[in-house]
Amino acid sequence: MNHDLDAARDETPAAAPILGNVPGSYALSVFRERHPVLIKQVREALPYTPDRRRALDRLLGEVERDVMEPLEPSAHDGAAWAEWGRGKIGGRWVDQPFLWAESYFYRKLLEATGYFGDGPWRGVDPFGPLKQAELDGPDVDGELAALDETAALSPDERAEALLLGSLWGNRADLSHSATGTAGGGGERATGLVVDDGPLLWALLGDLAPARICLVADNAGRELLPDLVLADHLLAHGLASEVALHVKPVPYFVSDATPSDVLACLRRLAAAPGRAGEAGARLWAATEDGRLTLRAHPFACAPLPYEDMPGDLRGEFAAADMTIMKGDLNYRRLTGDRMWPPATPFAAVTGYFPGPVVALRTLKSDALVGVPERTATELDATGRSWRTSGTHAMIQGSRGQTA
Numbered sequence: 543m544n545h546d547l548d549a550a551r552d553e554t555p556a557a558a559p560i561l562g563n564v565p566g567s568y569a570l571s572v573f574r575e576r577h578p579v580l581i582k583q584v585r586e587a588l589p590y591t592p593d594r595r596r597a598l599d600r601l602l603g604e605v606e607r608d609v610m611e612p613l614e615p616s617a618h619d620g621a622a623w624a625e626w627g628r629g630k631i632g633g634r635w636v637d638q639p640f641l642w643a644e645s646y647f648y649r650k651l652l653e654a655t656g657y658f659g660d661g662p663w664r665g666v667d668p669f670g671p672l673k674q675a676e677l678d679g680p681d682v683d684g685e686l687a688a689l690d691e692t693a694a695l696s697p698d699e700r701a702e703a704l705l706l707g708s709l710w711g712n713r714a715d716l717s718h719s720a721t722g723t724a725g726g727g728g729e730r731a732t733g734l735v736v737d738d739g740p741l742l743w744a745l746l747g748d749l750a751p752a753r754i755c756l757v758a759d760n761a762g763r764e765l766l767p768d769l770v771l772a773d774h775l776l777a778h779g780l781a782s783e784v785a786l787h788v789k790p791v792p793y794f795v796s797d798a799t800p801s802d803v804l805a806c807l808r809r810l811a812a813a814p815g816r817a818g819e820a821g822a823r824l825w826a827a828t829e830d831g832r833l834t835l836r837a838h839p840f841a842c843a844p845l846p847y848e849d850m851p852g853d854l855r856g857e858f859a860a861a862d863m864t865i866m867k868g869d870l871n872y873r874r875l876t877g878d879r880m881w882p883p884a885t886p887f888a889a890v891t892g893y894f895p896g897p898v899v900a901l902r903t904l905k906s907d908a909l910v911g912v913p914e915r916t917a918t919e920l921d922a923t924g925r926s927w928r929t930s931g932t933h934a935m936i937q938g939s940r941g942q943t944a
């Protein structure tokens with residue numbers, strides 16, 4: 543046990559959860575603006591049959607009336623959602639914790655498209671057309687070709703470039719492109735508000751060759767550089783194994799599922815130059831079990847990581863280190879609460895069973911470990927630095943290892 547960490551946790555009372563009902567808040571804009579746009583986008587992306595279009599229209603009505611209806615009685619996971627949603631379902635979307643209500647929205651969207659039904663839409667990813675267009679697009683060609691430029695760098699510079707590639711890859715988030723924010727809004731990326739990169743490399747050096755859990759976020763333009771980073775760790779003896787955690791079902795628009803990983807592996811393996819070499823090594827690593835794929839159901843639960851089930855906790859505990867990608871994983875790691883920004887990351891994540899490092903561009907109000915002065919200065923710029931994806935953080939803790 544780490545007694546300093548325990549003391550810090552005891553001195554850090556939990557902040558209130560982020561809710562959607564605060565006028566002018568980012569969370570409110572997600573319910574009022576983003577969700578209706580997403581439903582319409584999904585409705586047009588595939589030739590849905592009349593029953594599915596009616597179901598999508600019903601969901602749009604639910605979102606517009608701002609009343610959360612229960613899942614269909616036949617839902618395979620109805621009991622779990624009824625339990626998680628006790629006292630919530632029937633109420634307004636915006637009055638519930640943001641994390642909870644957003645997760646429920648994506649669950650309901652899958653229901654409306656027939657993803658879990660017995661009909662022909664079963665297992666059809668409603669975000670598949672968006673993901674495919676991104677993966678086939680010219681931006682990906684350019685980003686893969688740019689890997690050749692890392693040949694001219696020193697080993698340390700190359701490692702840093704691959705880490706930053708994975709970090710800033712988190713700007714590419716198709717849920718934000720739907721409403722023209724983060725990465726799609728023409729805002730320039732500016733900087734890191736927290737840089738625990740030295741801690742990350744020190745941990746990797748101390749633990750090598752380490753068993754790493756890499757908890758992925760978005761498919762396509764984010765997952766490709768994540769895979770390239772995983773290849774770097776494996777190929778340079780920093781990792782003996784990488785367990786890549788993804789979502790079991792489509793979620794938050796572009797979140798990676800197992801089929802998205804396979805699509806990215808094929809894209810990499812077919813690429814020329816260094817990208818193709820990384821692809822070939824990752825292909826072999828998958829075949830011989832050094833790169834493994836996990837899709838735990840908790841990855842789509844409406845809950846923070848503090849509430850993770852024992853088997854998943856055991857997986858993180860058995861790893862030497864966990865790397866958490868993206869904004870949603872950060873929200874779940876820190877409880878999606880209105881912490882004062884200077885609240886120490888180690889205290890908030892002290893429940894996590896091992897060293898953990900978050901790589902995230904800032905796309906929501908969840909924020910810890912940022913000195914008060916930095917937050918005040920950035921607030922004074924009048925820019926939406928907390929939510930627009932222009933800023934990023936590498937934030938870590940050695941966790942309960944001492």
Ligand SMILES: O=P(O)(O)OC[C@@]1(O)O[C@H](CO)[C@@H](O)[C@@H]1O
Pocket residue numbers: 572576644712715717718759760794867868869870871904905906
């Ligand atoms: O996890 P990611 O892809 O980095 O971000 C997920 C996200 O876009 O979804 C929410 C809005 O729907 C935001 O909280 C967050 O920015």
